[in-house]
Amino acid sequence: MGLADPGKTLTELRRGTVSFCVLALLGERERYAVEIVGDLASSGALASSQGTIYPLLRRLREEGLVETTWEKSSSGPPRRYYRLTSLGKSELVTFREEWERYRNAVDDLLFKGAA
Amino acid sequence: MSGERFIDEVALPHVPDADGVVARRFLHDVAVQASHLPASERRSLVADLVDHIDDAFASPWPGPIPVTIHHVLDELGSPNEIVDSATAWSSAPSGSPGGSERGPSDDGRGDPSREESLLASSNGATYDAFALGALTVGFFVIPTIGWLVGLVLVWLGPRWSTAEKVLATVLWPVTVALPIICATLLPDPLANPVALVVLAVVLLAWWPYVVVRLVRASALSGRLLGSARTTRPGRRGPEEQAA
Numbered sequence: 001m002g003l004a005d006p007g008k009t010l011t012e013l014r015r016g017t018v019s020f021c022v023l024a025l026l027g028e029r030e031r032y033a034v035e036i037v038g039d040l041a042s043s044g045a046l047a048s049s050q051g052t053i054y055p056l057l058r059r060l061r062e063e064g065l066v067e068t069t070w071e072k073s074s075s076g077p078p079r080r081y082y083r084l085t086s087l088g089k090s091e092l093v094t095f096r097e098e099w100e101r102y103r104n105a106v107d108d109l110l111f112k113g114a115a
Numbered sequence: 116m117s118g119e120r121f122i123d124e125v126a127l128p129h130v131p132d133a134d135g136v137v138a139r140r141f142l143h144d145v146a147v148q149a150s151h152l153p154a155s156e157r158r159s160l161v162a163d164l165v166d167h168i169d170d171a172f173a174s175p176w177p178g179p180i181p182v183t184i185h186h187v188l189d190e191l192g193s194p195n196e197i198v199d200s201a202t203a204w205s206s207a208p209s210g211s212p213g214g215s216e217r218g219p220s221d222d223g224r225g226d227p228s229r230e231e232s233l234l235a236s237s238n239g240a241t242y243d244a245f246a247l248g249a250l251t252v253g254f255f256v257i258p259t260i261g262w263l264v265g266l267v268l269v270w271l272g273p274r275w276s277t278a279e280k281v282l283a284t285v286l287w288p289v290t291v292a293l294p295i296i297c298a299t300l301l302p303d304p305l306a307n308p309v310a311l312v313v314l315a316v317v318l319l320a321w322w323p324y325v326v327v328r329l330v331r332a333s334a335l336s337g338r339l340l341g342s343a344r345t346t347r348p349g350r351r352g353p354e355e356q357a358a
Contacts, residue, residue, distance in 0.1 A: 034166075034167055034171070037167070048192060048196055048200070049191055049192020049193070049196050049197070050190050050191050051164060051167070051190075051196070051197040051200075052192060052196060052197055054160060054163035054164065054167070054200075055156075055160060055197075055203070055204040056200070056204050057163070058159050058160070058163070058204070059206060062206055062276070062332065063278075064278065064328075064332075073170075075173055076129055076169065076170055076172075077128070077169050077170060080166070087278065
């Protein structure tokens with residue numbers, strides 16, 4: 001199927017929004033990497049496998065959207081905890097507003113003749 | 116160091132030996148396939164995967180069957196898939212093999228012609244140091260032009276985000292504008308020691324903030340896994356962890 005392939009379109013959408021899903025998870029509370037990866041996978045927001053999130057986390061650190069600290073774990077090796085920076089919070093707020101507008105516009109178009 | 120040699124030094128203290136062999140083979144494949152990425156990104160990727168695998172064996176497993184390396188690796192995905200993602204999210208001015216799409220925070224650094232010119236003109240840390248030097252003191256070496264050269268180099272530099280480039284751009288204008296604004300607002304600023312102190316503090320905080328942020332962003336790209344690991348707070352050796 002070409003342009004109108006729903007599966008491919010949804011995969012692209014997931015890929016395009018996954019960084020903000022990570023920021024949103026961290027907006028709730030700080031999390032360590034394995035937790036972020038697991039929560040994303042169980043939410044259905046992840047387009048592909050869990051390992052593909054690590055390069056994104058590194059990029060978010062580099063961009064100053066998240067910051068990390070290493071903390072001891074009672075059950076295993078020390079864990080790198082991620083939390084939002086003020087820049088990350090502000091980007092998340094902006095994206096939420098934009099996303100709401102975009103989602104409403106698409107919903108209006110998609111469901112106008114569906115009923 | 117080549118993509119595969121440092122895999123032998125990777126510590127997986129919670130992974131049984133037999134599973135460790137499988138895990139190292141997987142990490143080796145990731146490192147080899149990621150050889151087109153900068154060493155710092157390749158090592159960061161492998162380090163994150165090592166932590167993920169080790170954590171999976173160290174943490175209580177929720178399922179009824181004990182965790183196996185094959186299950187953990189299945190969830191992580193294939194080396195090819197992971198490296199495609201690393202290429203897509205790379206901040207380095209390299210190509211994207213396999214047509215991987217770039218992430219939403221990309222600021223146009225994926226353009227091949229621009230990447231070629233960047234690769235030709237940029238030599239990692241030396242390039243960054245020269246750019247920052249020209250930006251901060253270039254004005255005194257060649258008035259105006261030295262600063263403009265620094266600005267151009269910073270904007271062409273592949274290691275800084277757009278926000279950092281904007282900060283670099285306003286570094287000197289803010290420094291010059293603040294005293295002028297003070298002089299305009301206060302009739303006789305030299306007679307007002309409080310205003311002078313406030314101005315000095317603002318300028319003293321402004322410069323370190325911008326310079327440290329730019330240096331940190333540059334250093335992040337060049338930091339090696341080895342040095343990163345030794346500075347991790349709370350990181351314990353295998354013997355201590357087993358105790």
